[in-house]
Amino acid sequence: MTIVKIAISGKGGVGKTTIASALIxxxxxxxxxxxxxxGDPDACLxxxxxxxxxxxxxxxxxxxxxxKIKSVSGGGAxxxxxxxxxxxxxxxxCHSHGNIRFMRMGDVKKGGSQCYCRENTFLQALISxxxxxKDEVVIMDMGAGIEHLSRGTARGVDLMVVVVEPSRNSxxxxxxxxxxxxxxxxxRIRIVGNKIRSEKEKEFIEKSFQPGKVLGYISFxxxxxxxxxxxxxxxxxxxxxxxxxxxxxxxxxxAGGIQRSKGGGPx
Amino acid sequence: MTIVKIAISGKGGVGKTTIASALIxxxxxxxxxxxxxxGDPDACLxxxxxxxxxxxxxxxxxxxxxxKIKSVSGGGAxxxxxxxxxxxxxxxxCHSHGNIRFMRMGDVKKGGSQCYCRENTFLQALISxxxxxKDEVVIMDMGAGIEHLSRGTARGVDLMVVVVEPSRNSxxxxxxxxxxxxxxxxxRIRIVGNKIRSEKEKEFIEKSFQPGKVLGYISFxxxxxxxxxxxxxxxxxxxxxxxxxxxxxxxxxxAGGIQRSKGGGPx
Numbered sequence: 001m002t003i004v005k006i007a008i009s010g011k012g013g014v015g016k017t018t019i020a021s022a023l024i025x026x027x028x029x030x031x032x033x034x035x036x037x038x039g040d041p042d043a044c045l046x047x048x049x050x051x052x053x054x055x056x057x058x059x060x061x062x063x064x065x066x067x068k069i070k071s072v073s074g075g076g077a078x079x080x081x082x083x084x085x086x087x088x089x090x091x092x093x094c095h096s097h098g099n100i101r102f103m104r105m106g107d108v109k110k111g112g113s114q115c116y117c118r119e120n121t122f123l124q125a126l127i128s129x130x131x132x133x134k135d136e137v138v139i140m141d142m143g144a145g146i147e148h149l150s151r152g153t154a155r156g157v158d159l160m161v162v163v164v165e166p167s168r169n170s171x172x173x174x175x176x177x178x179x180x181x182x183x184x185x186x187x188r189i190r191i192v193g194n195k196i197r198s199e200k201e202k203e204f205i206e207k208s209f210q211p212g213k214v215l216g217y218i219s220f221x222x223x224x225x226x227x228x229x230x231x232x233x234x235x236x237x238x239x240x241x242x243x244x245x246x247x248x249x250x251x252x253x254x255a256g257g258i259q260r261s262k263g264g265g266p267x
Numbered sequence: 268m269t270i271v272k273i274a275i276s277g278k279g280g281v282g283k284t285t286i287a288s289a290l291i292x293x294x295x296x297x298x299x300x301x302x303x304x305x306g307d308p309d310a311c312l313x314x315x316x317x318x319x320x321x322x323x324x325x326x327x328x329x330x331x332x333x334x335k336i337k338s339v340s341g342g343g344a345x346x347x348x349x350x351x352x353x354x355x356x357x358x359x360x361c362h363s364h365g366n367i368r369f370m371r372m373g374d375v376k377k378g379g380s381q382c383y384c385r386e387n388t389f390l391q392a393l394i395s396x397x398x399x400x401k402d403e404v405v406i407m408d409m410g411a412g413i414e415h416l417s418r419g420t421a422r423g424v425d426l427m428v429v430v431v432e433p434s435r436n437s438x439x440x441x442x443x444x445x446x447x448x449x450x451x452x453x454x455r456i457r458i459v460g461n462k463i464r465s466e467k468e469k470e471f472i473e474k475s476f477q478p479g480k481v482l483g484y485i486s487f488x489x490x491x492x493x494x495x496x497x498x499x500x501x502x503x504x505x506x507x508x509x510x511x512x513x514x515x516x517x518x519x520x521x522a523g524g525i526q527r528s529k530g531g532g533p534x
Binding site: 011012013014017040041042044047108109110111112113114115116117120143144145146147149150151152155165166167168169172173176179180181182183184201204228229230 | 278279280281284307308309311314375376377378379380381382383384387410411412413414416417418419422432433434435436439440443446447448449450451468471495496497
């Protein structure tokens with residue numbers, strides 16, 4: 001079992017992007033390349049990993065890559081492509097930030113213009129097409145709710161991480177996500193409990209899922225809450241990053257130990 | 268200017284459903300009928316207005332109404348229907364709860380089966396088709412993020428209420444929503460500030476929008492937070508309901524005073 005493609009899911013507001021950005025940073029300590037993909041058109045992953053708004057606004061959305069691939073491959077549906085994406089094409093749609101390669105799914109559209117089906121379809125194809133080395137990993141922050149699952153956008157990932165907070169509604173969404181991810185053939189679905197303020201809240205989440213499903217718990221952070229009005233909120237605090245390093249180790253442990261290129265960060 | 272069709276929008280986690288349910292309850296005090304529509308397939312509006320999970324699970328999603336209308340109208344696209352929905356058809360897809368008539372857009376689907384475009388298209392048609400009396404109102408809780416706007420689901424509403432919390436990301440989403448709602452020709456877009464804990468947070472929201480755009484502020488509620496693990500969280504607390512009564516009065520005031528059938532609740 002190799003885990004190199006990870007999707008982050010969950011109800012709106014549970015902290016998907018915060019958890020995704022910390023997981024991305026923690027994998028960047030142990031892996032040569034972390035592909036960080038923002039799969040939410042209402043996006044804020046770039047800011048969370050420290051890419052300034054001016055820079056991220058200039059990054060071409062990957063949905064446009066489809067046209068590019070068609071033009072170099074001589075036409076035809078992208079699904080029939082040779083499953084190797086030309087790195088020079090990929091380069092055009094990636095923003096490198098340390099050893100993080102950031103991509104985003106799509107732009108904000110004009111109201112009433114269209115759905116995001118095309119973006120989701122291409123993103124799904126891209127996930128499948130990406131052939132990764134052992135020291136590379138993809139982490140994808142999905143949109144809120146369940147439509148990326150009904151659409152099958154996350155098909156092809158090795159691990160679905162569902163972020164939950166200690167609320168009934170967020171656990172209900174996680175249950176829906178788990179069922180739908182299983183429909184997609186995603187073999188491994190795990191939980192990260194976020195915004196935990198007490199032992200009672202931790203137990204609430206622990207009891208809501210089967211034993212072994214919860215990868216870790218992240219404490220409620222007053223700092224993150226207080227700083228949310230700040231224009232730049234890139235400074236993921238140490239406690240969060242430490243928590244996600246433990247989650248990373250569990251992911252790698254479950255996967256039977258992926259080879260590392262960079263010797264492992266502190267745990 | 269008549270305001271009878273209201274959509275509630277905003278970033279995931281800002282409290283859309285909490286605000287929507289309190290607004291629905293406050294309008295139920297002054298209006299003969301409040302059509303409450305859950306436009307999010309990852310739904311929890313029913314629970315928030317006090318409909319038990321067992322009951323809400325049995326309510327037919329409105330997307331199925333399209334087939335029904337076709338069958339009684341002798342076929343043809345629903346868009347070419349005479350713009351009067353047969354009340355006996357509507358009845359089949361509504362659950363009455365006091366003078367609230369609850370409807371939901373769609374069911375949770377199998378993973379990878381399809382998008383929610385069909386549901387959104389029908390919901391948009393339904394909003395347009397509903398001919399309301401002066402003492403009736405529609406309040407629709409939209410899915411998180413912006414896709415219901417790019418799809419145009421909310422086209423035809425008279426007022427878009429965007430819920431924001433005091434965070435940069437939630438204000439950014441509100442800005443996107445406002446631009447896209449204007450694209451859709453929605454003439455009136457207003458803000459409700461939620462989860463306010465300090466004067467500073469209130470000012471942050473006040474300064475983020477043009478004067479007059481903010482309909483009201485709802486204080487952060489520790490009770491709502493603490494009770495979120497509870498299976499039933501129907502008890503909208505008094506403070507929230509009072510706040511939303513004030514919001515209702517502003518909405519009605521801006522609309523030039525809609526006739527009431529029930530003499531007005533406390534403000």
